[in-house]
Amino acid sequence: MAITSANQLELLQTAEAVAREKMIDPGLVIEAMEESLARAAKSRYGAEMDIRVSIDRKTGRATFTRVRTVVAEDELENYQAEFTVEQAKQYMADPKIGDTFVEEVPPVEMGRIAAQSAKQVILQKVREAERDRQYEEFKDRAGTIINGLVKREEYGNVIVDVGAGEAILRRNEKIGRESYRPNDRIRVYIKDVRREQRGPQIFLSRTAPEFMAELFKMEVPEIYDGIIEIKAVARDPGSRAKIAVISYDNSIDPVGACVGMRGSRVQAVVNELQGEKIDIIPWNDDQPTFLVNALQPAEVTKVVLDEEAGKIEVVVPEEQLSLAIGRRGQNVRLASQLTGLDIDIMTEAEESARRQAEFEVRTKLFMDNLDLDEFFAQLLVAEGFTSLEEVAYVEQDELLVIDGVDSDTAKELQARAQDVLAEQNKAALEAARALGVEDSLVEFEGLTPQMIEALAKDDVKTLEDFATCADWELAGGWTTVNGERVKDDGVLEPFDISLEEAQTMIMTARVLLGWVDPTELEADEDLDDEDGAESEEAEA
Structure with a gap:
C-alpha cells in the first residue's frame, strides 16, 4: 500500500478518533504516525538514512524527506546521513558545519511487516500519552477521597477503575474483613501517585488515618470550613480508632460537632469503615492533660512526663488497669499513637512499690558511702537528696533543715561525701587510663x-x-x-x-x-x- 494512494484525510480522521477515545491530544497521535511512517521508510531506504515524515495537519498529506548534516571531514561517520563541506557544495551554496540539507523522497510502499511495525509504534505512543495524561490528572489528587468501581482482584489486591485509568488497593490497605466483587462501588483514599516504568501507579488505601480524617471533613461542615481542626488520628483499622479535635470558635464544641445530632455524623463514618468504633477526643496543648483524655474511658490518677525521652508514666487505680490497657493493649497503643508518646501504665500499688524500691536504693547508697545509720539515711532521702554530689556540694542551709542536723554535722556529711567522690574519681580516672x-x-x-x-x-x-x-x-x-x-x-x-x-x-x-x-x-x-x-x- 502506497501512502499516496490512501485517502489522505483518513489519517487525520483516524488520529481524531483515537484521540477522542483515549482522551489525549490529536497532535500526539499524528506525531506517532509520523514516527511509524519514518521507521517504515528507513526499512525501505536504509536504516542509516535520516528519513523524516511530516503530515500536514489540514490536508493529511504525508511528506517524506531525507536529511543530511554538514560535518567536519574528520568527524564523518555516517555517509548516508552526513557529508563534508566539499561534498555539500554540490547541493548547497556556501555550506557550513552544522547546516542541514533536506530533500524530498518518494513515499514508500508499506508491506505487511512495515504496516504492523507502524501500528506498534502508534499504539506505544498512544499508551505513553495516555499514561502521561493519567499522571497529570491524579498527581495533585493525592490525599483526597475518590469513588471507584471494583474491576477485579489479583492475589488479594483490588484493581479499581477510577474513571481515567486503574488504581490499586493493596491487601494491607484493605480493612481486614472487607471483600469485594467486580462492579462493587468503593470509596478510597488516594495515598500516593507515582510515575513508574510501566506507567503511573495510583495507590489507594482504606486503612490510612488520613482516610478517616477526610471522611470527617466530608461529614462535618465545621471541619471543612476550618472552624474545627483534626489534630491527630490513630487507627486500628476495622476495630477501633481515636481522633483528636480542637475548635477555634469557643461557642462550638468540637466533640459534639463531630458526633452530630443523635450521632448521625460519626455514624456515617463508622458505617463507611465497616463498624470501626471511634473515640472523639478534645485536643489539649498540655500533653499530660491530652493523654488523660486519650486514655478515655479509663480514669487516670497521676501522670509523670519525661519530655526529653518522649516518655510518660501513667498511674491508674487497680480496677481501671485493664480498661486503660484495652483488649490486647489496643487502648494504650492508640493513645500512644495519638499523643506520640511512649506510655508506661502502672497501678497505684505498682507505683508505690517502685517508689519504695527507689527509696531503699538511695537509703543504702548513703548508708554505705557516708557511714550513716538507716534512720539518718532515710531522712536524707525523704528531704529529696538522691546522690552523693547533691550532699557534697549543696548549700549547708539545705542540710540544716533536716531534724537533728547542726552546722558541724552538715560539715561532716559534706566532707565524707567529698572524700568518697574524690576516691571514686581517682579510681575512674585510673581505669580510664588503663584502657x-x-x-x-x-x-x-x-x-x-x-x-x-x-x-x-x-x-x-x-x-x-x-x-x-x-x-x-x-x-x-x-x-x-x-x-x-x-x-x-x-x-x-x-x-x-x-x-x-x-x-x-x-x-x-x-x-x-x-x-x-x-x-x-x-x-x-x-x-x-x-x-x-x-x-x-x-x-x-
Whole structure:
C-alpha cells in the first residue's frame, strides 16, 4: 500500500478518533504516525538514512524527506546521513558545519511487516500519552477521597477503575474483613501517585488515618470550613480508632460537632469503615492533660512526663488497669499513637512499690558511702537528696533543715561525701587510663572522670574520637522504626547529659581541634537568635 494512494484525510480522521477515545491530544497521535511512517521508510531506504515524515495537519498529506548534516571531514561517520563541506557544495551554496540539507523522497510502499511495525509504534505512543495524561490528572489528587468501581482482584489486591485509568488497593490497605466483587462501588483514599516504568501507579488505601480524617471533613461542615481542626488520628483499622479535635470558635464544641445530632455524623463514618468504633477526643496543648483524655474511658490518677525521652508514666487505680490497657493493649497503643508518646501504665500499688524500691536504693547508697545509720539515711532521702554530689556540694542551709542536723554535722556529711567522690574519681580516672585514654580527653572541660571511663569503655579515647561522635550517641534518643519508638542508648546518658549539652561539648571539641571556625559558629548562633526573635514577633 502506497501512502499516496490512501485517502489522505483518513489519517487525520483516524488520529481524531483515537484521540477522542483515549482522551489525549490529536497532535500526539499524528506525531506517532509520523514516527511509524519514518521507521517504515528507513526499512525501505536504509536504516542509516535520516528519513523524516511530516503530515500536514489540514490536508493529511504525508511528506517524506531525507536529511543530511554538514560535518567536519574528520568527524564523518555516517555517509548516508552526513557529508563534508566539499561534498555539500554540490547541493548547497556556501555550506557550513552544522547546516542541514533536506530533500524530498518518494513515499514508500508499506508491506505487511512495515504496516504492523507502524501500528506498534502508534499504539506505544498512544499508551505513553495516555499514561502521561493519567499522571497529570491524579498527581495533585493525592490525599483526597475518590469513588471507584471494583474491576477485579489479583492475589488479594483490588484493581479499581477510577474513571481515567486503574488504581490499586493493596491487601494491607484493605480493612481486614472487607471483600469485594467486580462492579462493587468503593470509596478510597488516594495515598500516593507515582510515575513508574510501566506507567503511573495510583495507590489507594482504606486503612490510612488520613482516610478517616477526610471522611470527617466530608461529614462535618465545621471541619471543612476550618472552624474545627483534626489534630491527630490513630487507627486500628476495622476495630477501633481515636481522633483528636480542637475548635477555634469557643461557642462550638468540637466533640459534639463531630458526633452530630443523635450521632448521625460519626455514624456515617463508622458505617463507611465497616463498624470501626471511634473515640472523639478534645485536643489539649498540655500533653499530660491530652493523654488523660486519650486514655478515655479509663480514669487516670497521676501522670509523670519525661519530655526529653518522649516518655510518660501513667498511674491508674487497680480496677481501671485493664480498661486503660484495652483488649490486647489496643487502648494504650492508640493513645500512644495519638499523643506520640511512649506510655508506661502502672497501678497505684505498682507505683508505690517502685517508689519504695527507689527509696531503699538511695537509703543504702548513703548508708554505705557516708557511714550513716538507716534512720539518718532515710531522712536524707525523704528531704529529696538522691546522690552523693547533691550532699557534697549543696548549700549547708539545705542540710540544716533536716531534724537533728547542726552546722558541724552538715560539715561532716559534706566532707565524707567529698572524700568518697574524690576516691571514686581517682579510681575512674585510673581505669580510664588503663584502657588507653589520652590526656587530650582527660583535660577536656565538662567531662567527669566517670564520664571519661564510660567513653573509654565505648572505645572513645581521644579528643578526635569524641569530636566525631553524634549528639544522640552521647545523650541517647529515640528513633521511630516501622511506627514503633525504639530507644537509642547514649554513652553518657546515665549522667543525665541532654542533647543540647552533648551538642555543645562536641562542637567545643571540634573548635579546639580546628575543625570548625568559631566565628562561623557565632554567626550561625546569631542567625538562629534572629530567626527565633522573628518567630516570636510573628506569634505576637
